Amino acid sequence: MAALAAAAFALLSAGTAHALDARYTDADGDLVADAPTDPKDWIDPDTLVFAFTPVEDPAVYADVWKGFLDHLAATTGKKVQFFPVQSNAAQYEAMRAGRLHVAGVNTGGNPLAVNCAGFVPFAMMASKDGEYGYEMEIITYPGSGIEKVEDIKGKKLAFTSETSNSGYKAPSALLREEFDMEAGRDYEPVFSGKHDNSIIGVANKDYPAAAVANSVLKRMQAREVVKPEQTKTIYKSQTFPTTGYGYVYNLKPELAEKVKQAFFTFNWEGSALAKEFGSTEPPQETFIPITYKQHWEVVRAIDKAMGVDYACR
Structure with a gap:
């Protein structure tokens, strides 16, 4: 970052x-x-x-x-x-x-x-x-074949909406600035609409990876909507x-x-x-x-x- x-x-x-x-x-x-x-x-x-x-x-x-x-x-x-x-x-x-x-x-x-x-x-x-604050995390699921950010190349990456900081803007800037990865060229962007949709989508293996706010992920885990072992983090940002x-x-x-x-x-x-x-x-x-x-x-x-x-x- x-x-x-x-x-x-x-x-x-x-x-x-x-x-x-x-x-x-x-x-x-x-x-x-x-x-x-x-x-x-x-x-x-x-x-x-x-x-x-x-x-x-x-x-x-x-x-x-x-x-x-x-x-x-x-x-x-x-x-x-x-x-x-x-x-x-x-x-x-x-x-x-x-x-x-x-x-x-x-x-x-x-x-x-x-x-x-x-x-x-x-x-x-x-x-x-x-x-205060939260971090943007790029998450995947165990067995997806994605172990690091570069492994997203050629695959789908779920964002939430274009107004979201952690769900779109920060990860897009990160991928461009730090990894020279552009949407459309290096990965296929898809939009889930909400952080919980992205998290559940990864947990259910509908999306190979997603950019989310970890505060939402932790709350969903606390409510047992998803289990910690269903997702894994491959990148964590600075605090927002x-x-x-x-x-x-x-x-x-x-x-x-x-x-x-x-x-x-x-x-x-x-x-x-x-x-x-x-x-x-x-x-x-x-x-x-x-x-x-x-x-x-x-x-x-x-x-x-x-x-x-x-x-x-």
Whole structure:
């Protein structure tokens, strides 16, 4: 990963991809949309709609998030509804259209959500001592004939979606920069749609290899959806930030502050969130404050290396 990391830092020194949609302003230079200055442009919904990034079965996460959403309702004085989005694109479009107010957005999707949907990330899951992050892993199954990255040549490699950091952008940049391997020329890219689809696909030998977030892999192993012996890792990347949690830019400022308060006052002890996310390494057992400008630098650098366009359609 050293070559990719060096390329990323070189890009950082030269500036990273950034292009807020024309409907937003950024007077303070923090790279996210400012709240409207005119109160008539604020939204103050009776029901707050929350969506978690669609990395796995949305029905599973409705139960996982219930305790937190009850706390969010009590803190804000609003009704709260869980929105089981089926795709990253649907999540961003719902926020852009004003139908989604609070969300957890996947690592690679944060730049698009920030620039095109007015997403304002402010929190991330971490351990109690502030450690956070996950790695991209390229996995295969025992007996696939793939022992190292170069063995993927001539075979299929499963990605998740083109907005995913660990499921597409980081591994594509890695394969290009470190192994001189291009999609279409050296391997056949296929898209599963979600990390769990890729992981199950490899475990069931439908895909010879896949690029996934190891945080998702560990959670699926903890729930015994797949067994550790069904997959093996042939590459592990540097650490990336995890899902970013935030609100839509035009949420009434007082309400936005209450949303932030809910995240930072939630009691994880014995919660479904702790049970679901505590199995990662480092364990995710609290919310910590973050900024998009600082914590997503390396992601924006990879986007620039990949020629990703944040133009909103």
